[in-house]
Amino acid sequence: MLQRATMYDGIRHVLFVIPMLAVVAGLGWRALLPPLNRAPVIAAVVAGAYVGSIVATLAVLHPLEYVAMNALAGGTRGAYGNFELDYWSAAATEALRRLEHRLDYDSSIQPVETPPSILICIGWREGSVHPILKRPWIVETDPDTADFIIATERSHCADNTPVVLIDEVKRFDRTFAWVYARRAEN
Amino acid sequence: MATSPSRLERRAKPGSAIDAEIVAVTALLSAVLVVGLATAADYGLTVDEFNTDDYGPKALAWYTSGFVDRSHFETVEFPLWYYGPWFQMLTAYIQSFDLADRVTVRHAMTFLVGLAALAALLPIGRLAGGRWAGLAAIALCLMTGYFYGSLFFTPIDVPFVAAMTWATLAILVMTRQVLPSWRASIAAGLLTGLAVATRTGGIITHAYLLGALLLCAAEFFATHDRLTPRYLVAIVARYGAVVGIASITAFALWPWLQIGNPFAQFKIALVHFATIPMSFEFPHWGGQVSTSALPVSYIPAQLLARLPEAFLVLLAVAFIHGVAAAARLARDAAVTWRVDRGAGLRAGLLTLARARHSRRVRRRCPAAWISHAPACDHV
Numbered sequence: 001m002l003q004r005a006t007m008y009d010g011i012r013h014v015l016f017v018i019p020m021l022a023v024v025a026g027l028g029w030r031a032l033l034p035p036l037n038r039a040p041v042i043a044a045v046v047a048g049a050y051v052g053s054i055v056a057t058l059a060v061l062h063p064l065e066y067v068a069m070n071a072l073a074g075g076t077r078g079a080y081g082n083f084e085l086d087y088w089s090a091a092a093t094e095a096l097r098r099l100e101h102r103l104d105y106d107s108s109i110q111p112v113e114t115p116p117s118i119l120i121c122i123g124w125r126e127g128s129v130h131p132i133l134k135r136p137w138i139v140e141t142d143p144d145t146a147d148f149i150i151a152t153e154r155s156h157c158a159d160n161t162p163v164v165l166i167d168e169v170k171r172f173d174r175t176f177a178w179v180y181a182r183r184a185e186n
Numbered sequence: 187m188a189t190s191p192s193r194l195e196r197r198a199k200p201g202s203a204i205d206a207e208i209v210a211v212t213a214l215l216s217a218v219l220v221v222g223l224a225t226a227a228d229y230g231l232t233v234d235e236f237n238t239d240d241y242g243p244k245a246l247a248w249y250t251s252g253f254v255d256r257s258h259f260e261t262v263e264f265p266l267w268y269y270g271p272w273f274q275m276l277t278a279y280i281q282s283f284d285l286a287d288r289v290t291v292r293h294a295m296t297f298l299v300g301l302a303a304l305a306a307l308l309p310i311g312r313l314a315g316g317r318w319a320g321l322a323a324i325a326l327c328l329m330t331g332y333f334y335g336s337l338f339f340t341p342i343d344v345p346f347v348a349a350m351t352w353a354t355l356a357i358l359v360m361t362r363q364v365l366p367s368w369r370a371s372i373a374a375g376l377l378t379g380l381a382v383a384t385r386t387g388g389i390i391t392h393a394y395l396l397g398a399l400l401l402c403a404a405e406f407f408a409t410h411d412r413l414t415p416r417y418l419v420a421i422v423a424r425y426g427a428v429v430g431i432a433s434i435t436a437f438a439l440w441p442w443l444q445i446g447n448p449f450a451q452f453k454i455a456l457v458h459f460a461t462i463p464m465s466f467e468f469p470h471w472g473g474q475v476s477t478s479a480l481p482v483s484y485i486p487a488q489l490l491a492r493l494p495e496a497f498l499v500l501l502a503v504a505f506i507h508g509v510a511a512a513a514r515l516a517r518d519a520a521v522t523w524r525v526d527r528g529a530g531l532r533a534g535l536l537t538l539a540r541a542r543h544s545r546r547v548r549r550r551c552p553a554a555w556i557s558h559a560p561a562c563d564h565v
Contacts, residue, residue, distance in 0.1 A: 015340065020351075022323035070490075070493060122232075124233065
């Protein structure tokens with residue numbers, strides 16, 4: 001940072017410091033062991049409850065665990081908008097799976113053309129999303145012509161287009177991907 | 187750090203046949219392994235995985251074609267070749283067995299490499315702090331949602347975490363002895379080379395190594411009252427061996443270094459990442475910051491928001507405990523200094539040098555190790 005290096009995407013570039021910081025925190029744990037041993041039952045209950053709450057939070061966030069934020073930042077709900085959380089656009093794949101599943105049983109949203117076209121707004125990858133498609137799609141890069149658009153936290157690509165919101169990928173009442181369908185022409 | 191053994195420590199003596207901490211770590215990592223592999227297919231393909239999935243097979247082709255196929259320099263996204271491709275090649279190789287769809291295999295591989303990094307925290311914790319520090323470190327990493335989630339789909343940074351963690355372990359093992367063994371030096375060379383061959387930032391491991399070797403020399407000086415030429419030659423030879431083996435390893439694993447002067451090639455990649463031409467704004471603690479003009483506090487402030495509360499509390503405890511221990515050592519050193527200045531200097535050096543590993547230091551009278559001075563009895 002002192003050299004003013006360019007950074008983005010949270011702290012993924014320095015992800016390697018987290019295990020080393022954890023070792024330092026482990027030394028803190030060792031320092032706490034003697035006092036904790038004076039009340040082992042209480043310590044175990046408190047630690048168990050805390051770990052349980054973390055595991056429950058991660059289970060709710062799955063597979064977007066990486067958007068987890070601590071209470072100082074307001075949790076994931078409170079930190080939303082104050083931090084870049086889903087910078088990888090990982091929620092787009094979940095949104096796509098839900099759309100593909102819905103298309104299998106909901107004929108009302110099926111476009112006339114088969115296969116339908118889709119724009120998945122994963123930054124710089126809109127034209128190369130084929131590896132994540134599980135059914136026949138025409139990959140589209142123009143929001144004005146796609147039958148379906150999946151917008152993400154980093155790429156709100158459906159703004160100002162005539163589309164209808166049909167689904168959202170949410171965690172703790174905050175949206176990480178939006179699924180839009182082209183509005184039927186009258 | 188803890189001065190008296192806890193109940194847990196008393197329950198599992200280091201010499202006992204079954205090591206409770208190893209059992210606990212094995213159980214924890216095994217459970218996480220099962221959960222991780224069972225859910226690997228749930229994770230989305232992320233921005234950098236599209237291009238690294240293209241980079242892997244093409245980099246592998248460089249080797250399988252006898253260094254003829256240059257597609258990974260010419261038909262992949264710039265500047266992928268500035269990253270060493272060992273993990274992408276390994277993933278491409280496993281993907282070739284069609285065990286599952288490519289994306290799932292990639293996520294499983296990234297997760298496995300990340301888990302291997304966590305496994306290294308057990309010995310690192312023991313060397314740095316003692317029993318249970320490693321288990322606590324592993325648990326804290328797994329409780330960090332930002333870290334756990336990244337283990338599946340961060341294709342360059344997770345292999346780098348693994349390489350850096352194993353390189354750090356190798357350096358710790360190597361510098362446990364005042365004069366490192368050749369075997370440990372070779373291991374450190376291979377693993378620091380792997381770190382360099384993952385990302386240019388891996389070069390920082392050689393700064394860690396240099397610092398640790400300086401502490402070895404300080405310990406030698408404190409215990410022998412001088413640095414002998416023989417010792418200096420021996421330790422410099424080991425440092426040179428590590429650097430040499432690391433350079434060869436990086437050269438072998440990173441094709442970009444093979445197509446020109448490797449040092450010049452490395453510098454090109456290093457300069458590129460240090461001055462990466464990307465500028466956009468994003469939210470940070472409610473304000474907007476620019477990628478190219480981040481506040482000095484950016485990384486600590488991000489950690490403050492992304493690490494779990496218990497992680498932060500334990501870091502604070504470790505910091506306070508460390509400051510208190512340093513103050514006690516300084517006080518003891520000052521007392522020893524008044525009694526015998528030479529012994530005080532050597533005691534201070536010895537204490538500082540031995541802080542690089544967890545061997546219990548006799549804080550009450552460090553000078554006694556050197557001079558067996560009767561004055562220490564009065565300290």
